[in-house]
């Protein structure tokens with residue numbers, strides 16, 4: 001999984017500036033923020049009280065490479081803009097996802113309250129062999145169709161959701177926090193989500209970038225149970 005920062009204009013100051021217009025009105029115009037401690041307090045207050053709109057100013061653009069099944073989940077988040085590699089206009093490369101050793105393999109319990117436990121060495125070998133077999137077989141079909149002159153948009157129907165693709169995604173901090181809240185599993189969160197591990201791996205990378213760019217906002221997000229404001 002790849003999640004890289006492409007572009008951004010995020011800052012904790014932007015949140016403070018946007019919030020201050022509500023009390024300062026026109027006199028807030030273009031004002032830079034002043035006191036660090038006061039700004040921190042204001043961001044904490046906004047997060048706690050779920051005054052969300054000051055967190056909508058700014059945008060973060062990420063470049064992501066992940067399997068199609070991860071993109072299907074990510075792109076359910078509508079408060080974002082997406083541009084994805086086209087399998088109509090270009091031939092997809094044979095890059096496929098294989099779970100790393102250590103990825104939990106066994107689902108225990110029932111829908112809504114299940115958990116995942118480690119697989120045995122034998123189960124890992126089965127996953128590896130079956131996925132490699134499926135990937136090789138389907139990619140060969142794809143290539144045969146392309147060689148026979150079939151359009152990429154038709155031939156791609158043979159490809160599995162484990163194939164990698166790429167996209168640009170742009171989110172504002174509020175939309176991003178909603179994404180992080182839902183796509184990471186944290187026992188100490190106010191709402192404990194149970195996302196698929198692969199999208200969580202992407203979310204963790206996105207969160208590291210976010211925490212670096214907006215440390216005060218990120219700390220307030222953590223302190224308030226990782227609930228998006």
Ligand SMILES: Cc1cc2nc3c(=O)[nH]c(=O)nc-3n(C[C@H](O)[C@H](O)[C@H](O)COP(=O)(O)OP(=O)(O)OC[C@H]3O[C@@H](n4cnc5c(N)ncnc54)[C@H](O)[C@@H]3O)c2cc1C
Nearest residue numbers: 073076077078079080175178179181182183193194195196
């Ligand atoms: C663990 C997990 C399991 C899931 N399982 C399934 C599943 O089995 N099947 C399935 O279909 N989906 C599933 N989803 C997807 C889920 O239902 C959401 O579509 C997805 O998480 C996007 O969340 P969102 O709507 O909050 O995000 P966004 O679309 O980014 O929206 C952000 C916020 O904006 C507001 N908003 C956006 N659009 C609207 C609207 N049209 N009306 C009102 N308010 C709006 C809401 O407050 C929303 O929280 C799952 C998600 C998770 C995290």
